[in-house]
Amino acid sequence: MRKHRLFFIAAILFGGPRAVLGGAPSIERFFPAGGKRGTEFTLNVVGAGFERASEILFYSPGVECLALKPTGDNELEIRLKSREDAAIGPYAFRLRNPQGLSELHTVLLTNQPVEPESEPNDEVSKANEKSRNLTWAGVLENGDVDCYAITLKKGERLAAEVASVRSGSVLLDTSIRVFSPDGALIGSVDDTPLFYQDPFITLIAPQDGRYVVEVQGTNRDGDDNSRYLLSLGDFPRPAAVYPAGGQAGMTVKVQFRGDAAGDFEQSFALPESPAPGFGLIASRDGREAPSASPFRVSPFPNVLEEIRGPSPAQLPAAFNGVLSTMGEADTFEFNVSNREPIQFESFAYRIGSPIDTVIAILDGEGETLISNDDDGSHDSRLVFVPPAPGKYSLEIRDKRRAGRPDFIYRVEATRLQPQLTAFVSRPERLSQERQTVAVPRGNRIMTTFAVQRRHFKGDVQLSTSGGPQGVLFSEARIDADRYWTPTIVEASKDAPLNAMLIDVLASGNDGDRSVQGKFQQVVDLIAGSADALFQSAVVDRLAVVVIEPVPFHVDLLQPEAPVAKDGTLDLQLKLTREPGFTGSVEVVIPFLPPWVDGPSEVVIKPGETMAVYRLRAHPKAAVREWTICAEAMAGGRSGRRAESALPGANDPLPVAPPPEVAVASELVKLTVGSSPVAGKLEEVVTEQGAAVSVSCSIEAHGQLPETMTAELEGLPNRVTASPVAIARGEGRVQFELHLAPDAPVGVFPDLVVRLTGTLNGESVSYCVGRSGTLRVEPRGGLFRDESGRALSRLEVLQRATAGPKSEGK
Numbered sequence: 176m177r178k179h180r181l182f183f184i185a186a187i188l189f190g191g192p193r194a195v196l197g198g199a200p201s202i203e204r205f206f207p208a209g210g211k212r213g214t215e216f217t218l219n220v221v222g223a224g225f226e227r228a229s230e231i232l233f234y235s236p237g238v239e240c241l242a243l244k245p246t247g248d249n250e251l252e253i254r255l256k257s258r259e260d261a262a263i264g265p266y267a268f269r270l271r272n273p274q275g276l277s278e279l280h281t282v283l284l285t286n287q288p289v290e291p292e293s294e295p296n297d298e299v300s301k302a303n304e305k306s307r308n309l310t311w312a313g314v315l316e317n318g319d320v321d322c323y324a325i326t327l328k329k330g331e332r333l334a335a336e337v338a339s340v341r342s343g344s345v346l347l348d349t350s351i352r353v354f355s356p357d358g359a360l361i362g363s364v365d366d367t368p369l370f371y372q373d374p375f376i377t378l379i380a381p382q383d384g385r386y387v388v389e390v391q392g393t394n395r396d397g398d399d400n401s402r403y404l405l406s407l408g409d410f411p412r413p414a415a416v417y418p419a420g421g422q423a424g425m426t427v428k429v430q431f432r433g434d435a436a437g438d439f440e441q442s443f444a445l446p447e448s449p450a451p452g453f454g455l456i457a458s459r460d461g462r463e464a465p466s467a468s469p470f471r472v473s474p475f476p477n478v479l480e481e482i483r484g485p486s487p488a489q490l491p492a493a494f495n496g497v498l499s500t501m502g503e504a505d506t507f508e509f510n511v512s513n514r515e516p517i518q519f520e521s522f523a524y525r526i527g528s529p530i531d532t533v534i535a536i537l538d539g540e541g542e543t544l545i546s547n548d549d550d551g552s553h554d555s556r557l558v559f560v561p562p563a564p565g566k567y568s569l570e571i572r573d574k575r576r577a578g579r580p581d582f583i584y585r586v587e588a589t590r591l592q593p594q595l596t597a598f599v600s601r602p603e604r605l606s607q608e609r610q611t612v613a614v615p616r617g618n619r620i621m622t623t624f625a626v627q628r629r630h631f632k633g634d635v636q637l638s639t640s641g642g643p644q645g646v647l648f649s650e651a652r653i654d655a656d657r658y659w660t661p662t663i664v665e666a667s668k669d670a671p672l673n674a675m676l677i678d679v680l681a682s683g684n685d686g687d688r689s690v691q692g693k694f695q696q697v698v699d700l701i702a703g704s705a706d707a708l709f710q711s712a713v714v715d716r717l718a719v720v721v722i723e724p725v726p727f728h729v730d731l732l733q734p735e736a737p738v739a740k741d742g743t744l745d746l747q748l749k750l751t752r753e754p755g756f757t758g759s760v761e762v763v764i765p766f767l768p769p770w771v772d773g774p775s776e777v778v779i780k781p782g783e784t785m786a787v788y789r790l791r792a793h794p795k796a797a798v799r800e801w802t803i804c805a806e807a808m809a810g811g812r813s814g815r816r817a818e819s820a821l822p823g824a825n826d827p828l829p830v831a832p833p834p835e836v837a838v839a840s841e842l843v844k845l846t847v848g849s850s851p852v853a854g855k856l857e858e859v860v861t862e863q864g865a866a867v868s869v870s871c872s873i874e875a876h877g878q879l880p881e882t883m884t885a886e887l888e889g890l891p892n893r894v895t896a897s898p899v900a901i902a903r904g905e906g907r908v909q910f911e912l913h914l915a916p917d918a919p920v921g922v923f924p925d926l927v928v929r930l931t932g933t934l935n936g937e938s939v940s941y942c943v944g945r946s947g948t949l950r951v952e953p954r955g956g957l958f959r960d961e962s963g964r965a966l967s968r969l970e971v972l973q974r975a976t977a978g979p980k981s982e983g984k
Contacts, residue, residue, distance in 0.1 A: 356384025
């Protein structure tokens with residue numbers, strides 16, 4: 176690990192964005208990646224927004240914060256304490272200051288003492304060595320190699336395991352090499368099915384002496400954030416567990432496989448309601464593995480391939496087996512008593528097995544009725560609708576027809592049940608943007624609740640419980656044809672600056688049954704190219720924080736008129752400023768109905784309090800009532816500082832809100848309606864330099880402004896028509912069209928008449944006569960027939976070749 180302080184040099188020279196602007200805390204990196212359970216340990220954190228850091232918010236019990244000691248705004252020391260009975264593995268947390276919460280990070284708990292590496296250790300001869308069963312904390316910078324030693328006797332087990340990607344920092348793809356006491360390379364590992372980019376190795380020492388384990392990045396790249404934990408000792412480190420799951424609340428005996436000292440059995444009492452990421456810790460001869468083996472816990476019994484009864488299985492059930500030989504395919508018989516749909520879902524890749532499963536349902540004659548390969552991963556899933564009651568078979572095989580003793584699978588078969596899962600939608604993938612709710616005291620913000628429906632098609636009601644004092648959520652209902660809805664969160668003026676994790680419940684009715692679901696958010700930690708996600712954290716509650724006030728409020732006034740299809744509506748925006756705040760504010764409408772658009776933002780300039788946001792509804796917009804709101808941010812969404820004047824030596828500081836805090840208006844109803852007026856624009860044929868009248872019929876179908884201004888749009892350059900006033904009830908509007916001598920020649924098919932007026936106090940417009948056509952001929956090139964109809968160029972040519980020419984203009 177080479178230590179650099181470039182971040183702090185930049186902060187000193189340039190101030191850093193957060194040093195000038197403040198804002199929610201942001202953690203760039205911390206070291207070490209974890210600590211031993213049952214102990215106190217310290218994290219040294221680099222980032223921004225630490226000077227007023229006040230709290231660590233953990234998503235699960237087992238770890239607590241004892242102290243936060245900032246050194247300026249960019250360095251922080253966090254003192255943590257974990258319980259003796261805390262589960263080993265990752266613990267998700269956020270850091271809070273008065274202006275918000277940090278991104279989600281994870282700290283790892285291990286069952287071994289954690290020791291920081293000691294540089295230099297980039298050569299075998301300089302390898303760090305201490306006691307056995309120790310977890311080394313290191314950092315691999317560009318081109319770095321770290322070496323660690325352990326002394327063993329012949330026949331003892333050597334086990335080494337890296338946790339890097341699992342620490343949730345960066346995509347550090349590591350590899351391990353093991354050297355014997357005489358310097359020979361006796362083992363190397365890169366990726367593994369169990370932990371993917373995090374390697375592990377287990378072997379039996381062939382001789383007495385000092386063994387060296389070398390850790391490096393596979394691409395030899397890295398930086399200050401490329402941290403890892405290396406657990407090194409004589410502990411068990413199995414590669415697989417069989418069966419791969421068990422029934423909730425029961426005791427299950429499993430076999431751990433793939434350890435160098437041989438396979439072994441162990442019994443576990445399974446929880447009634449396991450937490451996300453549940454796993455089993457292998458233990459042997461008083462030693463524990465440093466991390467868990469993934470393990471499914473389900474509410475139905477196991478069916479094991481080696482212990483199958485004489486009768487077909489009854490569903491629901493979990494089918495467990497091993498494809499131990501090349502080309503092997505396992506089958507399980509099961510009975511169905513009706514034609515209700517059944518879901519079969521395999522678990523292999525997701526629990527560390529190398530199998531790429533293919534599952535199929537066979538009838539009594541062995542014919543395939545339905546099959547599936549991948550379903551979002553290498554694991555399979557299908558829904559089988561039995562053609563009739565009776566006996567069927569489930570078949571499982573590897574797509575490549577491969578097989579090994581660690582090709583373990585589990586297929587869970589259940590009756591289809593409606594399921595609801597609530598979450599917070601995000602503006603872009605592989606991002607933590609808008610994954611928390613930060614509401615300024617005395618103000619409002621907008622968040623978007625969403626729901627994932629499985630085998631459910633109805634409306635969904637969302638409710639929250641357990642929020643900070645003084646915080647209220649608006650009603651959240653998601654219609655059957657939508658998957659998300661905006662929700663306004665408001666904090667009272669006296670709400671304490673505080674953060675809490677709240678529960679979000681989704682509920683709906685499926686016929687006469689009530690369906691309920693909980694909150695589950697997948698938080699992206701490490702992303703790769705092409706939308707690849709290498710590490711994430713799953714949390715079951717939403718983080719809500721009350722932050723310091725923002726010196727303005729925004730209101731979107733309730734529109735009293737609908738926006739008509741193929742028309743516009745001017746929305747009124749109102750900004751209420753606190754004394755002392757005079758800067759500019761950027762206002763956006765964060766979401767609009769399909770086929771309705773508007774400007775990307777509207778800027779309310781310094782000192783101003785009102786603005787107009789013009790909506791445009793395209794002809795394809797659906798006639799419907801929608802809910803919208805406005806969001807406002809000081810200086811703009813790029814994080815610019817509000818444009819208030821810099822103070823003099825004796826002037827009070829200007830009110831400057833934190834950057835990237837968008838406050839919201841209340842939700843208002845927006846109606847997209849059918850156009851109340853129609854019209855037909857006559858075709859216009861003329862020539863350069865001419866003046867001609869253009870007429871459009873007007874037919875009212877609904878309420879219109881008392882007076883309107885008609886404008887002819889879509890004209891080419893150097894062709895003009897003055898606006899015309901028109902009163903409600905008039906059936907026609909006429910324009911005088913003037914063409915310059917050099918007006919462009921050709922056919923212009925996009926003429927349209929726009930009628931603009933005031934309805935219910937709001938500016939509206941409607942388009943009629945769309946697709947009107949203007950044909951411009953060269954000067955002297957326009958010909959008409961005896962009735963005065965303009966001739967096309969083809970007709971002119973035909974008349975010229977057939978006989979007397981038509982008379983000119």
